[in-house]
Amino acid sequence: MTPWLTRTVVRALALGLALAGPLALGAPTAGPAPRPVALEARQTTGQQDAPGTFRAAAPPPMGWASWNSFASSIDLATVKAQVDAFVAAGLPEAGYRYVNLDDGWWQGARDADGEMTVDPVRWPGGMAAVADYIHGKGLKAGIYTDAGRDGCGYYYPTTRPAAPGTGMEGHELQDALRFQRWGFDFLKVDWCGGDAEHLDPERTYRGIAAAVAGATAVTGHPLLLSVCEWGVGRPWNWAAGTAAMWRTGYDIIHWGERPSPGAALANFDRSLHPAAQHTGFVNDPDMLTAGMDGLTDAQNRTQLSLWAIAGAPLLAGNDLTRMTAATRAALTDPEMIAIDQDARGLQGVKVAEDTAGLQVYGKVLSGTGRRAVLLLNRTATTAPVTARWTDLGLTGGPAAVREVWAAADRGAPATGWTANVPAGGSVLLTVTGTEAPGSTYEAEAGTGGAACPSCSGGAAAGPLGDGAALTLTGVGAATAGIALADIAYVNGDPVARTATLRVNGQAPTVVSFPPTGSWSTPGTVSVLLSLAEGAANTLGFDSPSAPGPALDAVLLRPLPGTAGAALVGAGSARCAELPGNAVADDTRAVPADCTGGQNQTFTTGPRGDLVVYGNRCLAALGDGRSDGTPVVIHDCTGAPGRTWTLRPDGTVRNGLSGLCLNDPGRGADEGTPLDLRSCDGTTGQRWELR
The missing domain is CATH 2.60.120.260 (Galactose-binding domain-like)
Structure with missing residues (x-):
């Protein structure tokens, strides 16, 4: 001991x-x-x-969900076919457990008592029969609703007519009881109605969580809650302890679109809130598109690598009855799954970007000196990417390297590992060294x-x-x-x-x-x-x-x-920050009391940019060149309006306009948005990275 x-x-x-x-x-x-x-x-x-005895965190859910492949066109026959293919592919043996019905299962009808009723043609035997069939295969069953009065099928109909009344607003406890009595184990609550009604996300979802808990107290049947409000209410600030998982961005694919690697990267970037993910509470970048038409096997593996390093839920969205052997092998790879499901329950973080677009992410795993490492190439050409052990919190001594998708040991180099990573591709590793x-x-x-x-x-x-x-x-x-x-x-x-x-x-x-x-x-x-x-x-x-x-x-x-630095105003001693840990495009930077938060920690990137959250950059709104142009965050592209020069005189000058980063309130008012102004040498334009 x-x-x-x-x-x-x-x-x-x-x-x-x-x-x-x-x-x-x-x-x-x-x-x-x-x-x-x-x-x-x-x-x-x-x-x-x-420490010797880690208490395992509840792992991110693994399973399959209907939306990406079927939208609203689901019925009992479709679900049974997917369940049978799910079992035949060996997904349960690999750890996949949930079969989740998404939007479209219900058209909003209620009886005189307010209970949900369903189409008996589409759902012979009712929804309890669906849950029973899924349970009969040793699996868990998931279902879907909306936080508002009308769900997404009303505002954005796909393969069925617009359906009003498909939300749970006003029926929270009643519906939670019904879902549990039908036998469902997982509840995804969307935000279309909540958004249209301008509901408060935190208050609304806390109320739904209380209803779910109240129903469980009556039925004794737990129901895992999945918050799906697309990150608009910044759930990474409040959802831990309220729900098991929460969406951090918009849908990874819309009905009728083909999946793309770019969409997977964008959702991954917006999911990185490492301080919020722990002890069984996880950020959710959305369902997987791996295995859907339009993606290569290498692109499928990269998406799975991204989700694994992020510790994200693994909810497949491909049509399992048409799954290829290569997709099945990728989804069931035991080493990739072990990274995603690691008992420590943490999220990976970016630890290096020596050259623009060549990134290294590290995830602390259970045990001593164990890390998962993702080498990611966002550029258009094959290039070497290096992981340094010291960046990962290990010593510079030898560390054993295992390449996950190749299932091959790569020796024990002393200081780091370099791999040639294909354009748009990745290499996933596990590393065991000395803390x-x-x-x-x-x-x-x-x-x-x-x-x-x-x-x-x-x-x-x-x-x-x-x-x-x-x-x-x-x-x-x-x-x-x-x-x-x-x-x-x-x-x-x-x-x-x-x-x-x-x-x-x-x-x-x-x-x-x-x-x-x-x-x-x-x-x-x-x-x-x-x-x-x-x-x-x-x-x-x-x-x-x-x-x-x-x-x-x-x-x-x-x-x-x-490691980064705070951008501190010389006159105010306040730090530039993105308020409320906001990550959305065009969020304005403001001065605030210094807290050391991720939203106040900047790195100077290889493009001449100021990077926050690992993949978001300070920018001039709309590439503005005039006094008063707001300073915001956007994707890091290296465009001149998103680059900066830190001068010896303490000014921070925009690479496009040459204007200075300016605090209009000179620190007197916390939260006054920063902007660009002609450089005048005043204290509101002098900054220190520290």
Whole structure:
């Protein structure tokens, strides 16, 4: 047992004695008032202090969904044919479990009691018969609805007439009960009606989640919730703890279109919100198009590689009755699936782009020193792409390389690996090396009520691990960027406890802490954090509505390839940011208090660009050249309006117009959008990357 976990066990034993009453039995109790506790930071070596018992996160769902191939033209015969082909192809043995009906199964009819009724010709035996057939093959059944009154089949009819009334608004609990009583296990809730009615996404989906939970309390039948509001309400800021998965962008393919590699890349780019994905909550870039007409086998493998490195749901959308042997082999590749389904539950992040369009993504896997690596070539010519071990958070020592699609070992090079990657193609690897050193921040209980120098107001620290709030201050980072956090905890309840994690002033996220078996057994879960440079970062955990887990320590390891810098105004000391972690084209940059968030961390790219989120760039709106042109984000293309020159005088000048990045409010008003202005040497036009 490592020294870290030894201390965790000792504290957990003391905690178990304190909580041997109702908490040990899983009964809800009110936790003590939130209280910050002191911390101690110490440098560790990765091998010595690597946590030993990770608690597996619920993996991203795997299965098949009807929309991409059939749109609204689905009935019982179609579903049965797909289910039979699903089983015959060996998808269940590879881990695929869900068969999901999408839009078009229902035309909106309800009986006098408001219960959904379906066409008996299309669905003989009703929807329960559909679920029964799917269950009879050992699989799970999924179904579809909308958050509004009228669903997508009303606003965007495809192969059937426009159907009003196909949403669940006003029937949330009633429909959730009916879906569960029919036997469905998965519920996708779309946003066409919600969008048309201008509903608030967060409030609406939290209400739906509450209805689903209420129905489950009655039926005892769990229903996995999939939020599908296309990223318009930025669900990566609030959906963790509300739903198992949430869409991050628009449909990857519209009815009547042919799939394209470009659409897959665009949806992948918009799905990268690593701080939100963890412990069973995942970003969803949409259903797969792999295997559909118009894509090559290599393009299919690249899309699967993208989804695997992102830890995305694997929901096939091809017609399984027409699937080729090559598509089947790609969908069922065990090494690709193992990357996607890794128990640590994290998302991959971009760690290098030495040459424009030649990118490296790294995903931290369960175990010690294990990474998945994607070498991606977005250019039009074959080119070498290099992954460096140090960018991935490993040491520069030898690391074993395995090429996934070739199922071949490639030796153990000392510093990195280079592959010639075809134009528009990719190479997927697993790498096993040595973890680089990290820092452990431990909660330290006070003695005899002594003052705690790290606590707010000098408050005394009390007993550790009672489910109260835990605040770690003085958390350091050599550079701004993403760090891997392994959180040691104890949860002797039979169900998961949750805590809200707050980093500096960033958007919070709900982290799930599965049962550890007893109050004397430690566990560890992992998350990715976005930290600011310096020693002023703060990590806070609280569980305001229910007792949280017993938290002990956080082991932080940076991912050096994500290192960036904040763009700080000289006069205001505020940071340029994309408000609310927005990723949409033409979102305006604003000055805001510096938090170290991913939306404030920029890298200087190889095109002369300022890159945020890994694949979005600061740009002059519409290539504007006049004073007052808004500064926004857009795709990184290297076009002059999306490039910048950082001058020694602190100005940041646009490559097209030569105008200066300008804070019109001179820092007086947080949130005043940035623009371009003629360079005048004022403090509102001087910036520092730090």
